[in-house]
Amino acid sequence: MSVDAADPAAQVPDAAGHFGRFGGRFVPEALVAALDELDAAYRKAMTDEAFRAEFDGLLRGYAGTPSLLYPATRLSARAGARILLKREDLNHTGAHKVRNVLGQALLTKRMGKTRVIAETGAGQHGVATATAAALFDLECVVYMGEVDTQRQALNVARMRMLGATVVPVTTGSRTLKDAMNEAMRDWVANVDTTHYLIGTAAGPHPFPELVRDFVRGIGEEARQQCLDLTGALPDAVAACVGGGSNALGIFHAFVPDTGVRLYGFEAGGEGVATGRHAASITGGSAGVLHGTRTYVLQDEDGQTIESHSISAGLDYPGVGPEHAWLHDQGRATYLPVDDDEAMAAFELLCRTEGIIPAIESSHALAGALKIAPQLAAELGREPVIVVNLSGRGDKDVHTAGQYFGILDKE
Amino acid sequence: MSRIGVAFDKARADGRAVLVGCMPAGFPTVEGSIAAMKAMVEAGVDVIEVEIPYSDPVMDGPVIQRASDLALAGGVRTADTLRIIEAVAATGAQVVTMTYWNPIEQYGVDAFARDLAAAGGTGLITPDLIPEEAGEWLAASDAYGLDRTFLVSPSSTDARLKMTVEHCRGFVYATALMGVTGARSQTSAAAPILVSRLREVTDLPVGVGLGVGTGAQAGTVAGYADGVIVGSALIRCLLDAQDQATGLAALRALSAELAEGVRNPAR
Numbered sequence: 001m002s003v004d005a006a007d008p009a010a011q012v013p014d015a016a017g018h019f020g021r022f023g024g025r026f027v028p029e030a031l032v033a034a035l036d037e038l039d040a041a042y043r044k045a046m047t048d049e050a051f052r053a054e055f056d057g058l059l060r061g062y063a064g065t066p067s068l069l070y071p072a073t074r075l076s077a078r079a080g081a082r083i084l085l086k087r088e089d090l091n092h093t094g095a096h097k098v099r100n101v102l103g104q105a106l107l108t109k110r111m112g113k114t115r116v117i118a119e120t121g122a123g124q125h126g127v128a129t130a131t132a133a134a135l136f137d138l139e140c141v142v143y144m145g146e147v148d149t150q151r152q153a154l155n156v157a158r159m160r161m162l163g164a165t166v167v168p169v170t171t172g173s174r175t176l177k178d179a180m181n182e183a184m185r186d187w188v189a190n191v192d193t194t195h196y197l198i199g200t201a202a203g204p205h206p207f208p209e210l211v212r213d214f215v216r217g218i219g220e221e222a223r224q225q226c227l228d229l230t231g232a233l234p235d236a237v238a239a240c241v242g243g244g245s246n247a248l249g250i251f252h253a254f255v256p257d258t259g260v261r262l263y264g265f266e267a268g269g270e271g272v273a274t275g276r277h278a279a280s281i282t283g284g285s286a287g288v289l290h291g292t293r294t295y296v297l298q299d300e301d302g303q304t305i306e307s308h309s310i311s312a313g314l315d316y317p318g319v320g321p322e323h324a325w326l327h328d329q330g331r332a333t334y335l336p337v338d339d340d341e342a343m344a345a346f347e348l349l350c351r352t353e354g355i356i357p358a359i360e361s362s363h364a365l366a367g368a369l370k371i372a373p374q375l376a377a378e379l380g381r382e383p384v385i386v387v388n389l390s391g392r393g394d395k396d397v398h399t400a401g402q403y404f405g406i407l408d409k410e
Numbered sequence: 411m412s413r414i415g416v417a418f419d420k421a422r423a424d425g426r427a428v429l430v431g432c433m434p435a436g437f438p439t440v441e442g443s444i445a446a447m448k449a450m451v452e453a454g455v456d457v458i459e460v461e462i463p464y465s466d467p468v469m470d471g472p473v474i475q476r477a478s479d480l481a482l483a484g485g486v487r488t489a490d491t492l493r494i495i496e497a498v499a500a501t502g503a504q505v506v507t508m509t510y511w512n513p514i515e516q517y518g519v520d521a522f523a524r525d526l527a528a529a530g531g532t533g534l535i536t537p538d539l540i541p542e543e544a545g546e547w548l549a550a551s552d553a554y555g556l557d558r559t560f561l562v563s564p565s566s567t568d569a570r571l572k573m574t575v576e577h578c579r580g581f582v583y584a585t586a587l588m589g590v591t592g593a594r595s596q597t598s599a600a601a602p603i604l605v606s607r608l609r610e611v612t613d614l615p616v617g618v619g620l621g622v623g624t625g626a627q628a629g630t631v632a633g634y635a636d637g638v639i640v641g642s643a644l645i646r647c648l649l650d651a652q653d654q655a656t657g658l659a660a661l662r663a664l665s666a667e668l669a670e671g672v673r674n675p676a677r
Contacts, residue, residue, distance in 0.1 A: 302516030
C-alpha cells in the first residue's frame with residue numbers, strides 16, 4: 001500500500017497505535033506478545049504480493065466485491081439530493097464485515113493458529129467469522145451476550161450451522177461489551193493457539209489500523225465508482241458509526257479529498273438527551289475501554305454506562321479511536337440519529353427502492369436525508385451524497401416488524 | 411524508596427514470603443469490606459490489596475467479577491475506595507491498590523496519586539496499564555512517592571521483562587498462569603520459570619498471583635516467590651456465606667491457613 005505524504009490519515013496511527021491522544025494499548029501484559037505477533041504478521045502481509053493477491057482473490061471470487069455504487073433515483077427525488085448507495089449489503093454474508101474477517105482469517109493461518117474467537121452483538125460479525133472459519137477450517141467460538149442470543153436467535157442458528165460454538169455471556173449487562181470482555185478473557189488464556197478476530201476498528205493496537213486496512217476497499221471502490229458515474233467526487237460521504245469499521249472503510253480513501261464532507265451517524269437511541277443512546281462521540285467523553293483510549297459512555301468514576309439502540313450492531317458504548325481522532329481534527333462530523341429517524345429511513349428505502357437495509361445502515365440513510373437540505377443550500381445545487389449501505393436488513397425483519405406493528409399476532 | 415518494601419523486608423528477615431490478600435472495595439458494602447479487610451489483617455495477611463471495582467474487568471475471573479458487580483450495584487464510588495484504604499492502613503497493615511486504568515484516568519491521575527498517598531496507600535497494581543502507556547502515572551507516582559507494580563506474564567519476552575521491572579517500584583507482579591484470576595486445583599508450572607527469569611533482571615521482590623487457594627499452594631509458591639497473592643479464594647468465603655458472621659469466620663480461617671502456608675515454604 002502506498003503512503004501518501006499529503007494524506008493525514010496515512011500518518012496515523014504512530015508506531016504504537018496512537019491516533020493523536022487516542023488509541024494505544026491498554027491491555028494485560030499477557031496479551032502484548034500476541035499483539036506484537038499480530039502486528040508483525042500484518043505488516044509483513046501488507047507488503048507481501050502473495051497475501052494481497054490471495055486477499056483480493058477472495059474479496060472478488062468469494063465475497064462478491066467490488067460492491068455496486070447504485071444511484072437511488074426514487075429515493076433521491078424524495079431526498080433533494082443525488083444519493084448513491086454503496087451496496088455492501090450485497091456482499092456474501094450480507095454486510096461489509098466479510099472483508100475484515102477474510103483478511104484476519106488469512107492472517108490467522110499465516111500465524112499458524114488454529115482457533116478463532118469473536119464477539120458479536122447482532123450476530124453479523126459472528127456469522128461472518130463462522131463463515132470464514134468454515135472456509136479456512138478453523139475452530140470457531142463466538143461470545144454473544146445472553147440478551148442478544150435471545151434477540152437474535154436466527155443468527156445463533158446460522159453460526160451453529162456453520163460449525164461455530166456460540167457461548168452466551170451471562171456477566172455484566174449481558175450484551176456486546178460483556179461479550180467482548182469474555183472474548184478477551186478467553187484470549188488471555190488461549191493466546192498460543194487462538195486469534196481474537198475483533199469485529200470492528202476498535203480494541204488495542206494494531207486492531208484499529210488493521211481492521212481499517214482490511215475494509216478500506218469500500219471507500220477506494222466508491223471513490224472510483226463515483227468518478228466514473230458522475231465525473232466528480234461526491235459532496236459528502238455518510239456512514240453509520242457503532243464501533244465504526246464500515247464508516248472508516250468508506251471514509252479512509254476520501255480523507256485527503258478535503259472538499260468531500262465526511263459524516264458519521266451515531267445511534268441516538270431514544271434521544272441523546274434521555275441518556276438512552278449509543279452515541280459515544282456526541283454523548284460520551286474520553287476514556288479507556290477494551291484496550292484503547294477513545295470516546296466512551298461512562299459515569300464520573302469511569303464505569304461504563306450501558307448503551308441503547310434499536311440497532312444491535314450499533315449498541316456499543318465505545319467507538320474506534322480513529323473516529324475519535326477524526327472528530328478532534330474536525331475532518332469528520334459526527335451526529336446522532338435516533339431510533340425513530342432510522343426506522344423512517346428504513347421504511348422509505350424499502351418503499352422507494354425495494355431494498356431492505358440493515359437498521360444500522362438506516363442510520364446513515366436517515367443522516368443523509370437530514371443533512372441534504374443544508375448541504376443543498378450551502379452549495380446552491382443538488383448535492384451528491386454517497387451513503388454506505390453497510391448491510392442488508394433480513395436479520396432485522398423481526399425487530400422492524402414489531403416496530404411497525406405489521407406482524408400477525410402470534 | 412518503596413513504601414511496600416517494608417513488608418517484604420520484614421518477611422525476608424523472618425525467612426518467609428509475604429501474604430497479599432485481595433478484596434474489592436465496597437464488597438459486600440463499604441463497611442463490610444473494611445470489616446473483611448481488618449479480619450484478614452488480624453488473621454495474618456500482611457498486605458491488603460484493595461481492588462477498585464470496575465464495570466469491565468477483563469483480567470478477572472467469575473468470582474472477582476461477581477464481587478465487583480455487587481459492589482458497584484451497591485453504589486461504591488472511587489472516593490469510597492480511598493476511605494477504605496485509609497481505614498485499613500490505620501491498622502498498620504500495608505495497603506496496595508489494584509485498579510483498571512479508566513477509573514484512575516477519570517478521577518485524574520495526579521489527583522488520585524495525591525489522595526492515595528494521603529490515605530496511606532503504598533501504590534498501584536495496574537493490570538491493564540503497560541509501562542509504554544503509563545507516562546502520567548510514572549510522573550504522578552514519582553511526585554507522591556508511590557509504588558508501581560506492573561504485571562509480567564509467562565509470554566513476556568526477556569526484553570519486556572527487563573523493561574517492565576525497570577518501571578516497577580516496590581514489587582513486580584508475576585501472573586503465574588495464562589488466564590484470568592480464580593483459584594485452581596493446581597498451581598502453575600510456568601510460575602517458577604517466570605520467577606527465575608525475573609531474578610536474572612531484577613532484585614525487586616516478586617509476587618506471584620493467579621490460582622492460589624489453599625495453605626499448601628501458598629507454601630509451594632512461597633518456596634520460590636517473595637509474595638503470594640490470593641484473591642478469589644478469599645472473596646469466595648464471603649460470596650458463599652449465608653451471613654456476614656459466617657463469611658468473616660471462613661475468611662479468618664482461610665487467611666490463617668494461608669499465613670501458615672507462607673511460613674512453611676516448600677523448598
